[in-house]
Amino acid sequence: MPTGVKYVIGLIAILLIWAVVSLIISSDLILPSPVKVIGTIFSELSQQRTWEALGTTLAKVGIVMLITVIFGVFFGFLIGLNDTLYDIFRPAILIMQAIPIITWLALVMFIWGIGWTGPVVVSILALIPQTILSTAIGVRTTDKRLTEVAKVYKVRTGKVIKDIYFGSIIPQIIGAIQVVIGNVWKVVVVSEYMCGDDGIGMLIAWARQSVAANRVYAYTFIVITIGLVVENLVHRYTKKVLEGWEAS
Amino acid sequence: MMSKVETSREDMTLVRVEHVSKHFEKLNIFSDLSFEIVAGQSVALLGPSGCGKTTLIRMIASLDEDYTGQISRNYQKIGYVFQEPRLIPWKSVYDNLRFVLEDDEKINEALKIMKLDGFQDYKPAKLSGGMRQRVNLARALLDEPDLLLLDEPFTSLDLHTKLSIIEDILDGKKRRTFSMIIVTHDVREALLMADRIILLSNKPTKILEELDVSQVPKDIMSAEFLKKESEILNKIVRRWSEV
Numbered sequence: 334m335p336t337g338v339k340y341v342i343g344l345i346a347i348l349l350i351w352a353v354v355s356l357i358i359s360s361d362l363i364l365p366s367p368v369k370v371i372g373t374i375f376s377e378l379s380q381q382r383t384w385e386a387l388g389t390t391l392a393k394v395g396i397v398m399l400i401t402v403i404f405g406v407f408f409g410f411l412i413g414l415n416d417t418l419y420d421i422f423r424p425a426i427l428i429m430q431a432i433p434i435i436t437w438l439a440l441v442m443f444i445w446g447i448g449w450t451g452p453v454v455v456s457i458l459a460l461i462p463q464t465i466l467s468t469a470i471g472v473r474t475t476d477k478r479l480t481e482v483a484k485v486y487k488v489r490t491g492k493v494i495k496d497i498y499f500g501s502i503i504p505q506i507i508g509a510i511q512v513v514i515g516n517v518w519k520v521v522v523v524s525e526y527m528c529g530d531d532g533i534g535m536l537i538a539w540a541r542q543s544v545a546a547n548r549v550y551a552y553t554f555i556v557i558t559i560g561l562v563v564e565n566l567v568h569r570y571t572k573k574v575l576e577g578w579e580a581s
Numbered sequence: 582m583m584s585k586v587e588t589s590r591e592d593m594t595l596v597r598v599e600h601v602s603k604h605f606e607k608l609n610i611f612s613d614l615s616f617e618i619v620a621g622q623s624v625a626l627l628g629p630s631g632c633g634k635t636t637l638i639r640m641i642a643s644l645d646e647d648y649t650g651q652i653s654r655n656y657q658k659i660g661y662v663f664q665e666p667r668l669i670p671w672k673s674v675y676d677n678l679r680f681v682l683e684d685d686e687k688i689n690e691a692l693k694i695m696k697l698d699g700f701q702d703y704k705p706a707k708l709s710g711g712m713r714q715r716v717n718l719a720r721a722l723l724d725e726p727d728l729l730l731l732d733e734p735f736t737s738l739d740l741h742t743k744l745s746i747i748e749d750i751l752d753g754k755k756r757r758t759f760s761m762i763i764v765t766h767d768v769r770e771a772l773l774m775a776d777r778i779i780l781l782s783n784k785p786t787k788i789l790e791e792l793d794v795s796q797v798p799k800d801i802m803s804a805e806f807l808k809k810e811s812e813i814l815n816k817i818v819r820r821w822s823e824v
């Protein structure tokens with residue numbers, strides 16, 4: 334059976350279970366029926382505010398991704414090359430990684446209040462430690478035998494960094510991007526919900542205040558769909574990059 | 582441990598190892614080792630496995646500078662044929678050579694000489710062990726070294742491939758004179774490639790004897806070669822059992 338068919342069967346199964354559970358619960362406030370939610374999705378998608386909110390969330394996701402990957406890889410590369418820097422910064426990065434998002438949200442709200450900056454900063458703070466550590470570990474685990482070859486043949490440092498170190502960390506960078514892309518939507522939407530003044534997260538917060546469960550489900554469904562599509566596209570692209578990079 | 586490294590420009594001596602000792606914690610690896618290699622000469626360091634031959638060749642290549650004594654170096658460029666090919670896995674054969682020298686003409690020539698033309702776009706994983714070792718050798722000879730270091734380069738190769746690569750090295754030496762230091766525990770390899778064999782003991786490694794084998798024909802089928810091989814083997818058995 335083709336994989337696409339299996340996916341469709343899986344989705345139909347989820348919708349059927351959802352419909353049955355919704356019938357049993359019989360409360361639109363807790364679990365509206367799939368038909369109602371799908372109807373709400375279409376009605377919401379026909380409204381400009383949904384597209385504007387989506388655009389804002391997407392822009393935040395893009396900014397977070399860009400800053401996280403560029404700064405995370407750069408900083409990770411730097412501390413990975415130097416044992417002392419790595420030992421100095423590692424505890425701070427591990428602490429950052431362990432801090433719950435809610436703590437960052439509280440701090441960010443004290444500083445910037447409700448607005449656009451908060452969700453972006455919180456998302457970067459939540460996602461960057463993983464990128465830094467992955468890159469640093471990639472640099473540190475670079476095959477020292479290859480750097481010895483470079484030393485014997487007096488290859489210039491820039492070339493060693495580009496051809497050996499950077500080549501070695503490509504899988505780590507791609508892994509980090511995949512982790513970030515898998516989480517960035519969730520983190521941005523939660524941040525918008527808690528301290529944003531626009532975006533899908535804020536629409537969910539409004540829907541909750543209006544006790545419109547069907548809209549909460551509809552926005553969530555839209556976010557999940559876009560998130561999965563973006564993740565899939567990134568996965569396909571990174572897979573191509575990896576195939577070109579791989580040894581075979 | 583102190584390390585003293587100097588580059589001398591005197592006479593024809595390419596490498597001079599003087600009273601070199603090396604310890605690893607309480608283990609004495611070398612003790613007061615001295616020898617020299619003159620320009621154009623091929624020397625085999627023949628010793629039992631684990632006696633520190635690789636460490637010694639790494640010290641000569643400045644990859645290990647933690648020793649006492651002195652190593653004087655009078656060469657501009659070295660080539661190093663590592664035990665394992667050490668090729669960059671994500672780069673093609675061509676790019677692996679280009680990594681050490683950005684000279685397309687020399688790279689193409691090296692590929693041709695090492696019978697690698699047609700494989701320049703292959704990544705190392707697609708090559709056989711023998712081919713990878715040829716790339717390792719091509720890289721070592723690419724920039725016309727004054728000194729070629731070979732660290733047990735044939736360990737994982739079959740006899741045919743080994744002989745073919747040895748022939749390539751000796752051909753390369755005919756085209757352009759360079760000195761060689763080959764580290765091996767194989768008498769046949771030492772006899773085929775060297776003019777002089779330095780027989781090493783087990784740890785703490787000392788020089789047991791130096792043998793002039795420059796007059797031995799480099800042909801494993803010749804009676805003289807086989808006789809000499811047998812003589813050296815007997816000598817090894819005797820000297821290593823004495824130690």
